Amino acid sequence: MYKSEITLNVNGEERSVYVRHADTLLHVLRGQLGLTGAKPGCLNGDCGACTIDVDGEAMKSCLMLAIEAVGKKVITVEGVQNTSIKTAFIEKFAFQCGYCTPGFIMNSNSLITKYPQADDTQIKDCLESNICRCTGYKEIEDAVKSVLSNNSTG
Numbered sequence: 001m002y003k004s005e006i007t008l009n010v011n012g013e014e015r016s017v018y019v020r021h022a023d024t025l026l027h028v029l030r031g032q033l034g035l036t037g038a039k040p041g042c043l044n045g046d047c048g049a050c051t052i053d054v055d056g057e058a059m060k061s062c063l064m065l066a067i068e069a070v071g072k073k074v075i076t077v078e079g080v081q082n083t084s085i086k087t088a089f090i091e092k093f094a095f096q097c098g099y100c101t102p103g104f105i106m107n108s109n110s111l112i113t114k115y116p117q118a119d120d121t122q123i124k125d126c127l128e129s130n131i132c133r134c135t136g137y138k139e140i141e142d143a144v145k146s147v148l149s150n151n152s153t154g
């Protein structure tokens with residue numbers, strides 16, 4: 001099957017991969033780059049488990065072709081180690097099985113970066129992009145709010 005070599009900027013590194021034009025970014029991140037933080041769930045844009053950051057915007061990587069990411073900056077959950085939002089998820093017990101957690105973290109990280117003064121409505125609107133089958137959403141909201149309140153007091 002025909003493949004093209006492309007270079008992707010992922011977590012600050014230039015990575016060359018051979019892809020089919022129909023390969024999703026999620027497929028390439030996991031299968032070729034070994035970045036398995038973004039999770040396959042619904043594969044049609046509903047669950048948010050595959051959420052990553054592309055040029056500062058939360059993006060469902062199951063809905064984006066790898067070739068569309070050429071020339072953009074891609075950040076996965078592996079690229080947000082030691083961030084306040086990741087710590088907040090742990091401190092607020094905002095996960096159980098953890099399958100949805102990378103997507104929630106990446107979506108929340110995008111919100112916090114773009115809207116450091118986000119209000120409750122903005123937080124709820126943002127988190128509606130992600131589904132969790134295990135835990136209540138309250139702990140997740142608490143984690144996001146704790147980072148926002150730290151921003152406002154910091």
Ligand code: FES
Nearest residue numbers: 041042043048062
């Ligand atoms: S796997 Fe991408 S939104 Fe569900």
Ligand code: FES
Nearest residue numbers: 096097132133134
């Ligand atoms: S913690 Fe299990 S799906 Fe969210």
